[in-house]
Structure formats: C-alpha cells, structure tokens
Amino acid sequence: MQAGCSPHGRGVLAVQITQDSTLQADPVLAATVAEKNWLLETAIDGSAAEATWELNGEPGRPNLILRVRDPEGYRSSATFAPVELKNETGLTSRLGDLNEALLRVAEWRKAVDTLFARIRPWCEALSGSPAVCKNINLVREERSGEYLVRELFVIPIGGDRLIDPLMVFTPVAAWVVGWDGRVDMTGPGDRYILNYSRAAGAWYHVPNYLPYRQLPLTETLFRELAEACLDG
Amino acid sequence: MRVTRRVIEAGIVGAVTDKHVFFAQTDQEKRDGLDWAQSELDRLVILGLTAIFERTVRDYLGGLTVVGPATRDTHLDRVRHEILKDMEFWNISSRVVDVFTKVDEALRGQIKQIIAYRNWVAHGRTLIEPPPVNTNPADAYQRLTDFLTQAGVVTP
Numbered sequence: 001m002q003a004g005c006s007p008h009g010r011g012v013l014a015v016q017i018t019q020d021s022t023l024q025a026d027p028v029l030a031a032t033v034a035e036k037n038w039l040l041e042t043a044i045d046g047s048a049a050e051a052t053w054e055l056n057g058e059p060g061r062p063n064l065i066l067r068v069r070d071p072e073g074y075r076s077s078a079t080f081a082p083v084e085l086k087n088e089t090g091l092t093s094r095l096g097d098l099n100e101a102l103l104r105v106a107e108w109r110k111a112v113d114t115l116f117a118r119i120r121p122w123c124e125a126l127s128g129s130p131a132v133c134k135n136i137n138l139v140r141e142e143r144s145g146e147y148l149v150r151e152l153f154v155i156p157i158g159g160d161r162l163i164d165p166l167m168v169f170t171p172v173a174a175w176v177v178g179w180d181g182r183v184d185m186t187g188p189g190d191r192y193i194l195n196y197s198r199a200a201g202a203w204y205h206v207p208n209y210l211p212y213r214q215l216p217l218t219e220t221l222f223r224e225l226a227e228a229c230l231d232g
Numbered sequence: 233m234r235v236t237r238r239v240i241e242a243g244i245v246g247a248v249t250d251k252h253v254f255f256a257q258t259d260q261e262k263r264d265g266l267d268w269a270q271s272e273l274d275r276l277v278i279l280g281l282t283a284i285f286e287r288t289v290r291d292y293l294g295g296l297t298v299v300g301p302a303t304r305d306t307h308l309d310r311v312r313h314e315i316l317k318d319m320e321f322w323n324i325s326s327r328v329v330d331v332f333t334k335v336d337e338a339l340r341g342q343i344k345q346i347i348a349y350r351n352w353v354a355h356g357r358t359l360i361e362p363p364p365v366n367t368n369p370a371d372a373y374q375r376l377t378d379f380l381t382q383a384g385v386v387t388p
Binding site for chain 2: 140141142143172173175176177178179182186188189190191193195206207208209210212
C-alpha cells in the first residue's frame with residue numbers, strides 16, 4: 001500500500017511511504033497507520049526518502065516498526081506501539097525525535113567517514129604496510145533505532161577481514177555522554193576509544209587512567225595507539 | 233584480561249586448558265568472549281561509580297544545616313528523622329541533581345545521562361534494549377567527580 005494524498009488536502013507525498021504485507025493483512029490497523037502518513041511525512045521530510053511500516057511482535061502485543069531510508073540510502077528504524085497512533089500529539093513528538101535522530105545519524109556517518117579518510121593513510125603506513133577495507137555495520141541505539149554505518153578493517157596484504165583482521169575501527173554510538181560519537185579501535189593487544197566532538201570538529205582519545213586527559217587525535221598519537229593495539 | 237587476550241592471539245598450543253572457559257572455542261569465539269567481558273566490566277564499573285556518587289550526594293544533603301543536627305527534643309528528632317528518611321527516596325535524577333543549582337547545567341544533564349545508563353545496566357536490560365546513551369568508565373568518573381567538585385560536596 002502506498003500513500004497517495006494526505007487527508008489534509010496536501011499534494012502527493014514527497015516521502016514514499018509503504019506498508020509491508022503483514023500490516024496490510026490487518027486492514028483496520030493498516031488504515032489507522034495510513035491515516036497518519038501525512039504526519040509522518042511532515043515530520044521526516046528532508047531526513048528520509050522512503051518509509052515503510054511493518055507489523056511485528058507477539059500475538060496480542062503487536063509492534064509497528066517504522067523503517068526509513070535516508071536520501072543517501074542508509075536505513076534506520078524505530079518501534080511504535082499501535083496505541084501511540086491514537087495520540088497525535090505524542091506521535092508528533094516521537095516522529096520529531098526520530099527526525100532529529102535521523103539527521104544526527106546522517107551527520108555521525110559523515111564524521112565517521114571523515115575520520116576513516118584521515119586515518120586510512122596512517123593505517124597503511126603502519127609496520128608491515130597492511131591493507132585497509134571497509135564494511136557496513138549495524139548499530140542499534142535507543143533514539144535512532146537500527147542504522148547502518150561503515151567500519152574500517154586493517155588486514156594483512158591479501159588477508160580476509162573476517163579471518164585475520166589486525167585491527168578494527170567500529171562506530172559504537174552517536175549518543176555518548178559529553179561527546180558526539182564514539183569509535184572503538186580494537187586489536188589483539190588492546191581496545192581504545194576515540195571520541196568525536198562536534199563543536200571542535202575533532203577526534204580525541206581519553207586514556208583509561210588518571211589524571212583524566214582528552215588527547216587530540218594526531219598521527220603520532222594514532223601510531224602509538226595502533227602499535228599498542230596490534231601488540232598481541 | 234590483557235594476558236588472556238595475548239595468550240589467545242599468540243595461539244600457543246595447550247596454553248588454554250580445559251579449566252578455562254575458552255577451552256575448545258574458536259579464535260573468534262574467544263575474541264568475542266573477551267570483548268563481551270570487557271564491555272560487561274566497563275558497565276559494572278560505571279554502576280559502582282554511580283552508586284558511590286549517589287551515596288556521597290545523599291550523605292552531603294543529610295548533613296546540611298537546613299536539616300539540622302540531632303537535638304535532645306524527642307519531637308524534633310522524630311521530625312528530623314522522617315525528613316532524612318524522605319530524602320532517601322528523592323529521585324536522584326529528577327530531584328537530587330537539580331538541587332545543585334551552582335553546578336553547570338550541561339554537566340547536570342550529563343550526570344542524568346550517566347544515571348540513565350546506570351539504570352539500564354542495573355535493570356538488566358543490557359541484552360534486550362540498547363542503552364539510552366553511551367559512556368565509558370573514564371568519562372563517567374571524570375564527570376561525576378566534576379559534579380561533586382562544582383557542587384562543593386568534595387574538595388578538589
């Protein structure tokens with residue numbers, strides 16, 4: 001089922017909103033959901049290109065999963081109880097939060113990509129001249145639901161990232177206390193945390209011992225961390 | 233944990249005996265197990281730090297002169313005792329933290345986030361729901377300490 005026009009006299013929706021077959025099999029709920037499409041479109045316009053409502057959950061306790069795809073093709077999701085659709089104010093608030101979360105995730109992905117572009121030559125310059133490859137990882141956070149983001153693998157030349165990764169850079173979260181994102185670098189020797197500051201537009205490492213220090217990520221610091229990380 | 237990781241990565245035959253949880257596991261299972269253990273330890277450290285923080289703040293509030301010291305007047309001491317008992321039930325996030333108005337508002341917000349993270353750990357939802365926000369022991373320690381210092385609860 002695809003949304004056409006809003007019940008409020010608006011034109012064709014800019015966001016393509018569909019329902020999965022399970023939801024369509026419940027015509028009453030499907031109609032209730034479709035009535036709210038205009039609200040969804042208003043809330044997520046600009047942050048999403050496609051949205052799909054899915055019906056999930058246990059019998060008697062159904063859940064509605066809203067899966068959205070942003071203009072760059074990345075997907076995120078959020079879970080709603082059907083009863084939430086009855087409260088327009090509450091639903092508007094939740095969809096607004098979801099929209100903010102989607103925009104935040106999009107910004108977070110860019111920050112991660114910028115970090116990976118910066119450290120890639122540093123990785124390739126490590127001892128043994130390893131190779132670098134990327135993969136897509138699924139992250140689940142409370143505010144955004146599930147979303148996809150790149151992770152970076154450092155592997156031996158000719159190696160396989162699944163079998164013998166030397167070091168992995170994994171985006172852990174965009175919502176971090178006091179920070180605007182966290183990427184873990186993990187190797188056989190240890191695991192280190194890199195934190196992103198949106199205000200500074202920079203990455204920092206906080207050593208796991210006192211006194212507390214926020215060290216800007218430089219090539220020299222990166223090499224020190226990477227060597228400790230790789231020292232298995 | 234670091235030693236265990238090194239033993240596993242070195243792949244020394246026979247180093248992991250049948251008394252060890254990693255015995256007969258694949259390398260990937262061992263790595264995943266260690267990563268999980270590290271994350272679990274981090275979570276428990278934050279749980280402990282937050283408990284110490286909360287106790288420290290509540291003890292400080294109970295000692296304020298607005299509550300007053302114990303007297304020999306049975307009636308006044310009963311009232312005082314009931315006030316102190318009530319204060320123990322003040323919600324740490326929604327009531328206690330905001331009592332400290334001289335603490336930077338952003339820091340108060342971060343403390344509430346750490347408490348939300350602590351609640352997520354303590355209520356055992358770690359395997360079902362994602363955390364409301366992410367943090368790590370070093371950051372949590374520093375922000376909790378900053379709060380206590382700014383609030384005048386502890387001296388730097």
